[in-house]
Amino acid sequence: MPRTLHLVKHGQPYILAGVPAHEWQLAEGALTGLPGLISRLRPVPDVVVSSEEAKAVSTGQGLAAALGVPSRRMLGLHEHLRYTAPVYPDPADFQAAVERFFDHPAQVVFGEESADDARRRFANAVEAVMRRQTEDSVAIVAHGTVISLLVAHGAGLDPRALWKNLGLLGALTLDWPTLRLREPLD
Template sequence: MCFPCQMSRTLHLVKHGQPHILSGVPAHEWQLAEGALGGLPGLISRLRPRPEVVVSSEEPKAVSTAQALATELGVPHRRMLGLHEQLRYTVPLYPEPADFQAALDRFFDHPAQVMFGEESADDARRRFANAVGAVMSRQTGDSVAIVAHGTVISLLVAHAGDLDPKPLWRHLNLLDVLTLEWPALQLREPLS
């Protein structure tokens, strides 16, 4: 909710770069793939206004993306608990992308139930929203970037804008950004 006494700020929700996918290693432990940050200049050009701080989840792929982004911008990088991806410790590596997509569709279609991994969509969204709120309370600058993960970013933005999270999740590429007004969580630009 936007409160009249609060000035609007900018929140950039950035999806991490391409991970190096390893079978038998949980996704939350994946590192970035070689060349994963080649698109960083293009991402930076979309961050308007430029963030004064970059905050990330503690997952290695998000930390590495955030560190590189913060270095290029010349701003501090901080880590924050609660910004991690939806809990998927027991989710196997799907050999076919269509199988992974079908599992995620069930997850999005039944947000109150644990359908995929160990956390429901509603629980993941609430946890991520609380962490984002904590970041924005602590970081008082006009523009903040949070490097996180596609599913939780999509859940938060879809819920705030009364959107379907599935197309939003499909739209959000690796090393991509959704820029919002804070605290209203309103997208600055419509999705193309």
């Protein structure tokens, strides 16, 4: 029987202009949706592992505390590298940058990492988590772009559609190690 992997997108960050996204904290009230998230995680995770970015760590710790399970961190689960990318005040500009990122997966067009490189790095980190954590059900709290890249690659889907549909505190549940989605996407 396959193991369960829940890939969870962090809660709402507090966006600060001039501060790189990897430094953002969670916004006040960002975890009020945890009960809804928990109701969708079946089977319930035995452990929660998060990216080391503050918004993912806080989300992972909150989720683990609500479930009464251990919380851990793992290198390599961070969002695609965009340390020098501007913080776009207009959401349409950010959307356009992400679209270019998905349209040119082998090129560095947004930030410092191509989509292909981000997917491979994230896949390697997920693999390491699943080797280390032997529990039947594992939740990884990470970031929308890398989650979308990994799942789309494994399922032959468009990462843009996944990225657009994966909301904050959203989750995709997969079989491990096949990365087969358990629920069809809308």
